[in-house]
Amino acid sequence: MLSRDLRLGIATLLLFAAVTAAFPQFARPDNLAGVLNDSAILILLALGQMLVILTRGIDLSVAANLALCGMIAALFNRHFPDAGALSTVAIALVCGALLGACNGLLVWKLRLPPIVVTLGTMSIFRGAIYQLSGGVWVNDNEMSPAFLDLVRYRFLGLTTLAWTAVIAALAAFICLRYLRTGRDLYAAGGNPSAATAAGIDPGRMQFIAYTICGAIAGVCGYLWVARFAVAYTDIALGFELEVIAACLIGGVAIAGGIGTVTGVLLGCLFIGVIRNALPLVGISPFWQMYINGVVITVAALMSARQRTEKRSILEAERA
Amino acid sequence: MTRRGLSFAALALAMALPAALIGCGSRDATNASERVRIGIVAKSLGNGFFDAVHKGAAEAAGPLDVDLIFTGPTTPTAEGQIEVVNALIAQRVDAIAISANDPDAVVPALQRAAQRGIKVISYDSAVAEAGRVAHLAPSSDQLIGETVAQLAAELAPGGKGKIAVVSATPTSTNQNAWLAQLKQALTAHPGLELAAVAYGDDVSDKSYRETTALLQQHPDLAVMISLSSVGIVAAARAVEDRGLTGKLPVTGLGLPSELAGYVKRGVVPKFAIWNPIDLGYATTQIAARIARGESISQPISIERLGSVTFDANGVGAMGKPFVYDARNIDEFAGVF
Numbered sequence: 001m002l003s004r005d006l007r008l009g010i011a012t013l014l015l016f017a018a019v020t021a022a023f024p025q026f027a028r029p030d031n032l033a034g035v036l037n038d039s040a041i042l043i044l045l046a047l048g049q050m051l052v053i054l055t056r057g058i059d060l061s062v063a064a065n066l067a068l069c070g071m072i073a074a075l076f077n078r079h080f081p082d083a084g085a086l087s088t089v090a091i092a093l094v095c096g097a098l099l100g101a102c103n104g105l106l107v108w109k110l111r112l113p114p115i116v117v118t119l120g121t122m123s124i125f126r127g128a129i130y131q132l133s134g135g136v137w138v139n140d141n142e143m144s145p146a147f148l149d150l151v152r153y154r155f156l157g158l159t160t161l162a163w164t165a166v167i168a169a170l171a172a173f174i175c176l177r178y179l180r181t182g183r184d185l186y187a188a189g190g191n192p193s194a195a196t197a198a199g200i201d202p203g204r205m206q207f208i209a210y211t212i213c214g215a216i217a218g219v220c221g222y223l224w225v226a227r228f229a230v231a232y233t234d235i236a237l238g239f240e241l242e243v244i245a246a247c248l249i250g251g252v253a254i255a256g257g258i259g260t261v262t263g264v265l266l267g268c269l270f271i272g273v274i275r276n277a278l279p280l281v282g283i284s285p286f287w288q289m290y291i292n293g294v295v296i297t298v299a300a301l302m303s304a305r306q307r308t309e310k311r312s313i314l315e316a317e318r319a
Numbered sequence: 320m321t322r323r324g325l326s327f328a329a330l331a332l333a334m335a336l337p338a339a340l341i342g343c344g345s346r347d348a349t350n351a352s353e354r355v356r357i358g359i360v361a362k363s364l365g366n367g368f369f370d371a372v373h374k375g376a377a378e379a380a381g382p383l384d385v386d387l388i389f390t391g392p393t394t395p396t397a398e399g400q401i402e403v404v405n406a407l408i409a410q411r412v413d414a415i416a417i418s419a420n421d422p423d424a425v426v427p428a429l430q431r432a433a434q435r436g437i438k439v440i441s442y443d444s445a446v447a448e449a450g451r452v453a454h455l456a457p458s459s460d461q462l463i464g465e466t467v468a469q470l471a472a473e474l475a476p477g478g479k480g481k482i483a484v485v486s487a488t489p490t491s492t493n494q495n496a497w498l499a500q501l502k503q504a505l506t507a508h509p510g511l512e513l514a515a516v517a518y519g520d521d522v523s524d525k526s527y528r529e530t531t532a533l534l535q536q537h538p539d540l541a542v543m544i545s546l547s548s549v550g551i552v553a554a555a556r557a558v559e560d561r562g563l564t565g566k567l568p569v570t571g572l573g574l575p576s577e578l579a580g581y582v583k584r585g586v587v588p589k590f591a592i593w594n595p596i597d598l599g600y601a602t603t604q605i606a607a608r609i610a611r612g613e614s615i616s617q618p619i620s621i622e623r624l625g626s627v628t629f630d631a632n633g634v635g636a637m638g639k640p641f642v643y644d645a646r647n648i649d650e651f652a653g654v655f
Binding site: 031034038228230236238239279280284285 | 488489515517518520522523524525527528529531532533535536552553556560576577579580581583652
């Protein structure tokens with residue numbers, strides 16, 4: 001049996017080939033760079049979300065965190081247009097990390113169910129954006145050129161936005177594979193009691209995962225606002241579902257402990273190809289929703305099978 | 320909330336009752352020569368849009384011999400508007416024009432006003448039919464469709480070429496109504512061909528992606544249109560990011576504050592939306608004329624803007640949306 005990542009890789013390639021057959025322009029390098037650019041924010045958020053899901057958590061507040069930090073970055077830029085884009089990114093990152101740490105503390109110290117905590121903070125973050133902005137949009141003519149251009153700067157054919165995703169994926173791959181904290185995340189989610197016995201605090205691991213996920217969402221807030229050149233209360237509304245879907249398609253087990261960076265990347269690219277290709281091929285918007293749903297359901301079925309396989313191995317060992 | 324509303328209603332009733340009893344006979348005698356007092360209620364004060372409405376109302380008030388009371392709650396709530404309406408009843412105005420924060424919640428207060436002989440109309444955001452004599456809509460589906468078709472014809476080179484629309488969700492009622500009217504209006508512009516309609520769901524990322532797909536599918540597009548405020552900003556951004564500024568004009572419906580940058584850079588050479596100054600002007604005209612006994616069964620003049628015809632439900636449209644371009648964008652960008 002092929003590994004799950006390999007199967008997903010083949011599925012993505014087949015999808016890509018089918019789209020290219022229907023619309024040859026799709027395979028042009030500039031278009032592929034465009035797809036990667038379009039998927040970059042999804043990749044970043046999915047990497048963060050994967051860390052949280054690995055530790056048996058879930059973060060429904062990522063999109064709201066993104067929107068809040070995006071608004072903070074936009075307002076900061078409006079008040080201090082000469083402060084430079086990098087300081088804006090740093091502010092977005094810190095704000096995101098703090099918001100993520102709030103989720104983490106609630107889950108860790110109060111032992112509240114992650115889905116409840118993040119469902120609540122999701123609404124709180126959205127409400128905070130409204131309070132902060134007064135419900136008003138921040139428009140492109142209120143953003144400094146440095147703020148807008150940083151994400152559009154091209155290097156070796158890819159934008160800063162795409163490079164950020166590539167570098168983050170590499171960093172996540174290395175950290176999860178070779179760093180002790182990375183291995184501890186898997187252990188804490190895979191079997192919390194065994195992890196505790198081995199001296200790993202699963203709650204602390206959840207806190208770390210939420211904080212990193214929040215920091216990523218904060219940076220994505222800046223990236224989103226700069227890319228679409230507009231900030232308002234409802235940006236990225238419902239995007240958390242797309243992020244979680246990318247993780248599930250990528251084979252991250254919602255029960256924790258299982259998931260790879262390669263899988264998540266493929267999951268994001270799969271969604272990226274679908275959502276860029278369907279409008280090109282001219283499929284009706286109702287069918288697009290339907291197709292997205294089928295893909296997620298099939299991915300869930302594949303995950304379910306994976307879990308039975310694992311259990312059968314354990315039972316076989318016990319016998 | 321309800322209790323507070325009730326107590327205010329009781330207070331207003333107590334204050335207004337004697338006045339209403341005394342004023343009963345003389346109220347209907349208002350005619351064209353007398354000064355009338357009109358209360359115009361905003362959704363909230365300190366909002367650029369309604370500041371502009373106020374400006375237009377003040378412009379109309381002078382020549383019409385109208386004493387204008389421009390008022391509204393400090394936050395856009397129905398409760399706040401009920402208090403304001405009760406205060407206007409107590410001040411014995413001749414007419415009230417309101418842009419409702421909630422179409423139903425303000426009805427009882429407005430009905431009390433009507434019982435005291437005050438003529439009530441709504442403008443901008445409608446009140447349920449039971450609460451008003453007439454509603455002045457800024458525009459109509461048909462006029463919007465015609466205006467956007469006209470903009471596309473003006474922007475397409477020689478009035479010819481393919482156009483594409485980035486809409487909101489495929490189930491959005493007003494988007495679909497505008498789209499249907501746009502298609503209808505395009506029959507008057509045989510040079511224009513509607514090549515595609517894409518749905519951006521009123522979210523930035525999907526609208527941007529759908530616009531990019533339209534650009535690839537139809538490299539020979541002459542004009543890109545969006546009738547949604549999120550959609551037109553995303554479409555303009557996508558067109559600009561692909562370096563098509565000046566080659567592929569974007570137009571449609573949007574807000575001046577959101578599109579100012581794109582208008583100045585030539586991405587969106589012109590677009591349409593109602594003009595709040597004209598809306599204030601027309602509202603004051605209609606309110607004054609109804610207060611002086613004109614009936615909505617006949618078209619009512621709004622002087623410099625023409626006239627308004629009301630349908631069987633008492634709804635009338637002010638006129639075509641106003642066109643904004645590089646010449647007037649600065650004036651309105653700070654307004655709304």
